[in-house]
Amino acid sequence: FGCGDSSGDFADARWEIWKQDLAAAYSWLQQQTTVPISLWGLRLGALLALDFTRDQQYQIHSMLLWQPVIRGELFLTQFLRLQLATEALSGEKETGTATSTLRATLASGKSLEIAGYELAPALAAAIGQLDAAQLVPDSSVIHWFEFAAQPARPLPPALIRMADIWKQKDVDLQMVQIQCPPFWLTQEIVECPGLLSASCDALRGKQP
Numbered sequence: 001f002g003c004g005d006s007s008g009d010f011a012d013a014r015w016e017i018w019k020q021d022l023a024a025a026y027s028w029l030q031q032q033t034t035v036p037i038s039l040w041g042l043r044l045g046a047l048l049a050l051d052f053t054r055d056q057q058y059q060i061h062s063m064l065l066w067q068p069v070i071r072g073e074l075f076l077t078q079f080l081r082l083q084l085a086t087e088a089l090s091g092e093k094e095t096g097t098a099t100s101t102l103r104a105t106l107a108s109g110k111s112l113e114i115a116g117y118e119l120a121p122a123l124a125a126a127i128g129q130l131d132a133a134q135l136v137p138d139s140s141v142i143h144w145f146e147f148a149a150q151p152a153r154p155l156p157p158a159l160i161r162m163a164d165i166w167k168q169k170d171v172d173l174q175m176v177q178i179q180c181p182p183f184w185l186t187q188e189i190v191e192c193p194g195l196l197s198a199s200c201d202a203l204r205g206k207q208p
Contacts, residue, residue, distance in 0.1 A: 001013055001014075001017045001018065001021055002017075009118070010117045010118060010119075011111060011117075011118035011119075011120055012120070013120070013123055014120070014122055014123055014126070015048075015051075015122075015123060015126035015127065016126070018048055019048070019051065019052050022039075022048070022049075022052045023052075023055075023058070026058055036059075036061030036062070037059070037060060037061060038060065038061050038062040038063060038064060038203060039052070039053070039060055039062075039063045039064070040063070040064040040065075040066075041063065041064070041065050041066070041068065042066045042067065042184070043066070043067055043068065043069050043075075043184060044069050044072070044075055044127070046063075046065040046066065046067075046068030046069060046132075047068065047069050047072060047075075047127075047130050047132060047135065049063050049065065050063070050065075050068075050132060050135035050137065051130065051135055053135075053137055053138065053140060054135065056138065060140045061140065061141070062140055062141040062142070062143060062202075062203065063137065063140050063141070063142050063143065064143045064145075064199055064202060064203060065142065065143065065144045065145065066145050066147075066195070066199075067145065067146060067147045067182070068132060068144065069130075069132070070131075070132045070133075070158055070159060070162055071130070071131050071132065071158075072126075072127040072128050072129060072130030072131070073127075073128045073129075073130075073131075075127065076124060076127050076128050077099050079114060079119070080099040080102045080103070080112075080114065081099060082114055082115045083102060083112065083113075083114040083115070084099065084102070086114075086115070106119070106121045106124045106125070107121070108121075109121050112124075132162055133161070133162045133165045133166075136165070136166060136169050136171060137166075137171055140172070141172045141174065142166075142171060142172060142173045142174060143174050143176070143199070143202035143203070144173060144174065144175040144176070145176050145177075145178050145180075145195065145198065145199065146159065146175065146176070146177045146178070147177075147178060147179075147180045147181070147182060147195075148177050148178070148179060148180075149179070149181070150179065153177070155175075155177065163175060174202065176198060176202075178192075178194055178195055178198055179194065180192040180194065180195045
């Protein structure tokens with residue numbers, strides 16, 4: 001709801017509404033097919049998928065996660081910095097304005113317009129509380145694809161710590177580092193055949 005070609009405006013989007021949308025999609029799929037149901041999430045969508053699976057009534061066979069956001073708070077900070085950059089380039093405010101000022105605006109109950117999107121305080125608060133280390137999947141197989149400019153690049157320390165927490169809790173985590181540009185940052189069409197091939201293999205149950 002409120003994203004892309006879906007109904008509603010982004011200003012009205014809420015985390016719980018997105019989870020309700022997933023629940024509706026899950027119910028529809030159950031009616032249409034008998035095959036196991038998997039979730040596919042990109043960036044913040046990966047956190048949404050993980051949060052959704054905490055409800056035990058949904059039997060999710062596996063999750064395909066592309067470059068997941070690990071902590072919602074850091075994602076929100078990056079999003080707020082887009083507004084700071086816009087203001088600095090336009091000369092509206094002096095360079096050096098902290099994201100804390102924007103957070104204070106949200107905390108006061110006021111929405112912010114960032115990169116053409118109106119961010120509601122309730123949605124920002126929900127995102128800021130999310131931490132992948134605490135969203136430990138119960139029984140799903142997790143296919144985690146981490147993007148890198150070079151395949152041999154070391155994984156981020158925060159990701160390694162989170163993976164260790166998951167593995168200590170017996171999560172079936174299949175983490176693969178794959179060479180692919182961050183296509184969500186460009187307006188041009190970016191192709192990554194290796195990512196598509198590896199993702200299809202993962203959903204078919206093939207080992208990387």
